[in-house]
Each structure stands twice: as structure tokens, then as C-alpha cells.
Amino acid sequence: xxxxxWGTVDQLVVAAGGRHDQLQQAIxxxxxxxxxxxxxxxxxIRASAPDDVSDVALNLTMEFxxxxxxxxxxxxxxxxxxxxxxxxxxxxxxxxxxxxxxxLLYPTREGVQSDSRDVHVVTWPWTGQDNEFSPLWPDKVIxxxxxxxxxxxxxxxxxxxxLFRAVQAVISAAxxxxxxxxxxxxxxxxxxxxxLHFYTPHYEHHFGPLxxxxxxxxxxxxxxxxxxxLGGESLYMWQRFFPRGLVHGLDIFxxxxxxxxRIRTVRGDQNDPDFLRELGETxxxxxxxxxxxxxxxxxxxxxxxxxxxxxxxxxFYVIEDLHTAYWPEFGGEMPPGSAATTTGMLKDLIDDxxxxxxxxxxxxxxxxxxxxxxxxxxxxxRKGIAHExxxxxxxxQRADQWIHPGRK
Numbered sequence: 084x085x086x087x088x089w090g091t092v093d094q095l096v097v098a099a100g101g102r103h104d105q106l107q108q109a110i111x112x113x114x115x116x117x118x119x120x121x122x123x124x125x126x127x128i129r130a131s132a133p134d135d136v137s138d139v140a141l142n143l144t145m146e147f148x149x150x151x152x153x154x155x156x157x158x159x160x161x162x163x164x165x166x167x168x169x170x171x172x173x174x175x176x177x178x179x180x181x182x183x184x185x186x187l188l189y190p191t192r193e194g195v196q197s198d199s200r201d202v203h204v205v206t207w208p209w210t211g212q213d214n215e216f217s218p219l220w221p222d223k224v225i226x227x228x229x230x231x232x233x234x235x236x237x238x239x240x241x242x243x244x245x246l247f248r249a250v251q252a253v254i255s256a257a258x259x260x261x262x263x264x265x266x267x268x269x270x271x272x273x274x275x276x277x278x279l280h281f282y283t284p285h286y287e288h289h290f291g292p293l294x295x296x297x298x299x300x301x302x303x304x305x306x307x308x309x310x311x312x313l314g315g316e317s318l319y320m321w322q323r324f325f326p327r328g329l330v331h332g333l334d335i336f337x338x339x340x341x342x343x344x345r346i347r348t349v350r351g352d353q354n355d356p357d358f359l360r361e362l363g364e365t366x367x368x369x370x371x372x373x374x375x376x377x378x379x380x381x382x383x384x385x386x387x388x389x390x391x392x393x394x395x396x397x398x399f400y401v402i403e404d405l406h407t408a409y410w411p412e413f414g415g416e417m418p419p420g421s422a423a424t425t426t427g428m429l430k431d432l433i434d435d436x437x438x439x440x441x442x443x444x445x446x447x448x449x450x451x452x453x454x455x456x457x458x459x460x461x462x463x464x465r466k467g468i469a470h471e472x473x474x475x476x477x478x479x480q481r482a483d484q485w486i487h488p489g490r491k
Contacts, residue, residue, distance in 0.1 A: 304334060384423070
């Protein structure tokens with residue numbers, strides 16, 4: 084199966100939750116230069132460049148055992164880019180110790196603070212020198228035009244504000260502040276919240292406790308149809324919501340243009356059990372599987388029956404867009420009734436959850452949902468063993484007397 088191995092990032096998201104010496108050893112084994120490159124890529128995808136900051140450059144410097152790894156951070160027309168190597172002609176240098184930055188970007192809890200961050204302003208606006216990143220500085224302006232003291236102060240403060248906002252953009256990206264799934268869906272253009280669907284509040288409820296775990300996620304359906312670079316909005320959302328999460332996307336079309344430091348895509352058919360089993364063996368076990376694929380009822384059932392065994396105990400399997408269970412074009416029925424539809428399958432699973440009432444002597448099943456949550460057009464299934472036994476037989480035997488006292 085053609086899936087790029089996770090490699091360094093998989094080691095780091097796990098080591099970020101370990102002891103300091105374990106994290107250092109993981110960095111040594113992966114290569115600190117490779118780790119620095121990966122962390123710079125994480126900052127790039129998380130950063131929000133201010134619209135009014137342009138023609139400004141900083142250095143992002145990472146230090147590990149005396150070695151420095153620099154990246155040039157450039158702001159232009161509301162966009163931020165990072166390039167390896169750094170530059171001496173910058174306004175400021177933002178520096179982190181490499182192990183500290185790993186824990187900031189892959190936090191095990193909310194509120195992780197930096198123990199090493201240092202900001203050194205290389206060139207202050209009122210003492211600056213011309214370079215390729217700096218426009219005309221106030222001192223130069225004053226030499227060419229007679230400005231008042233107030234105008235000089237205002238010009239210097241404006242430049243100071245731009246400097247501060249550029250530094251803040253880098254620091255904010257590294258500090259990983261919590262953002263809701265609603266906001267992330269809107270930011271990346273996912274349809275899981277907004278005009279069509281309102282799934283993200285339910286996801287936040289179920290997945291919130293896993294947010295800082297090194298989860299593995301599989302989403303069926305990347306979007307963008309046959310375009311190699313379009314789609315992936317939900318993959319970007321998951322990557323940002325789970326700072327230690329590894330996100331797989333499956334689609335019937337190849338998606339080489341949908342990329343990220345913790346995103347991998349694979350081409351395949353969700354209605355092919357052999358392919359799905361190979362995917363589960365290669366990329367699983369999964370903490371979360373989300374079926375947002377073809378929504379054809381037959382495909383939904385095939386995917387569930389094949390992939391649910393590859394969900395870890397306590398993990399989740401999600402089926403989106405249940406409305407197609409009522410659309411004949413997708414194999415649904417109106418009015419509903421067939422067990423072949425997605426809602427029919429869910430009704431069978433509800434019966435399965437209550438098997439102890441139907442067959443009290445059966446042992447609890449481990450490869451079935453232990454929790455089934457149904458929302459509008461959405462089903463969230465949690466995998467677990469239903470340890471609860473059925474209601475004692477004598478209760479049922481006496482039920483008629485309780486309901487109809489005096490009946491003989």
C-alpha cells in the first residue's frame with residue numbers, strides 16, 4: 084500500500100509526552116535538523132499572518148546542544164513563509180530550545196508554557212538601517228522631508244506596531260492556543276459546521292477528551308472530486324484540532340496536493356473489503372474513523388463492517404450524512420424500512436447492543452459499539468465491550484402482575 088511512513092513526526096508526538104531524556108534521545112535519533120524542519124512546518128500551518136504586516140522578516144532560531152537551526156520568517160501581503168537558513172538582515176530573532184518547542188507544538192494538555200523562548204530585537208525602527216526587508220525608516224524620512232516631532236513619533240510607533248505584530252504571530256503559532264472545532268471548520272472551509280451540517284459541536288463533545296492524545300484518525304472522503312490539490316478541508320481541521328494527531332485521508336481519487344506535516348492521503352475504494360483490511364493493517368489501529376465518503380448505503384456498510392475491527396477499544400466510528408439512507412439514488416428507501424440502508428444497519432446495531440436482553444446466555448461482544456449516539460444526519464459509535472447483563476428473568480416474569488395487578 085502506497086502510504087508515506089510517518090517517521091519522525093510519529094516519534095515526536097509520542098516522545099513529547101515522555102521524560103526529558105526520552106525526548107532528547109528521540110531528537111538525536113531523528114536528527115535535530117530534521118526535527119527543526121518539521122517544527123518550522125508546524126508553525127507555518129498554524130500561523131495567522133496579520134493583514135497589515137508586510138515587507139518584514141524575522142529569524143526563528145532553534146537550539147539543541149549548542150547547535151543552532153535557523154529559519155527565515157517573511158511577511159508579505161498578509162502571508163507568512165518560512166525558509167531554512169535565516170538571515171542577518173532581519174528585525175528580530177525569536178529563539179526556542181528545541182525540546183521546549185516540541186512540547187509546545189505537541190502539548191499533552193492545555194496551557195503549556197515555554198521555558199526557553201527569547202526575543203531579541205535586531206533593528207529598532209528609530210535606529211534601523213536599510214535592508215531588503217525594511218522600507219524607508221523614520222530617520223531616513225526625516226532627512227529627506229522636514230517632519231515634526233509628532234510625525235516622527237507616530238511613524239516610529241507605526242513601525243514598532245508592525246514589528247510587535249510580526250513577533251506575536253510567530254509566538255502565537257508556537258504556543259498552540261486552543262481553538263474550537265466550529266472556528267477551525269470555518270477557517271479551513273469544512274462543511275461539518277455551517278449552512279449544510281452542524282456536526283462539530285457533537286465532535287467536540289465526544290472527541291474533546293482526546294484532544295491532546297497522540298491519536299490516529301482516518302477520514303473516508305477527502306473532497307475536491309478528481310482534482311489532485313482540491314479538498315482536504317476536514318483533514319486540515321483535524322490536524323489543527325489534534326496537535327499530536329496523525330491524520331489519514333482516503334479517497335477514490337489521488338490527492339498528492341493535499342499535504343501537511345501530520346497528514347497522509349491514500350487512494351482506494353471504500354467498497355473494497357480487501358483494500359480496507361490492508362489499510363487497517365498498515366495504518367491502524369485508529370482512534371477515530373469518520374465516514375464522509377460516497378454516502379452510498381452499500382459502501383457505508385462495507386466500510387463499517389471491514390474497518391470497525393481496526394478501531395481501538397474506546398475509539399470512535401462516525402457515519403456522516405445519514406440523509407442518504409432515505410434517497411433511492413444512494414441505495415436508500417423512502418419510506419424507510421430495509422435493513423440494507425445505513426439507518427437499518429444502525430437499528431440492527433441498537434438491537435445488538437441489547438443482545439443480553441434477547442439472548443441472556445451470550446457472552447458480551449467486544450467487536451461492537453458499546454455506545455451509540457444518533458444526531459441529525461450523524462451517528463457516533465464508541466467501541467467497547469457491553470459488560471452489562473440483562474434484566475433478570477424473574478423481573479420479566481412478574482412484569483405482567485405489576486402492570487396489571489389482580490390479573491390471574
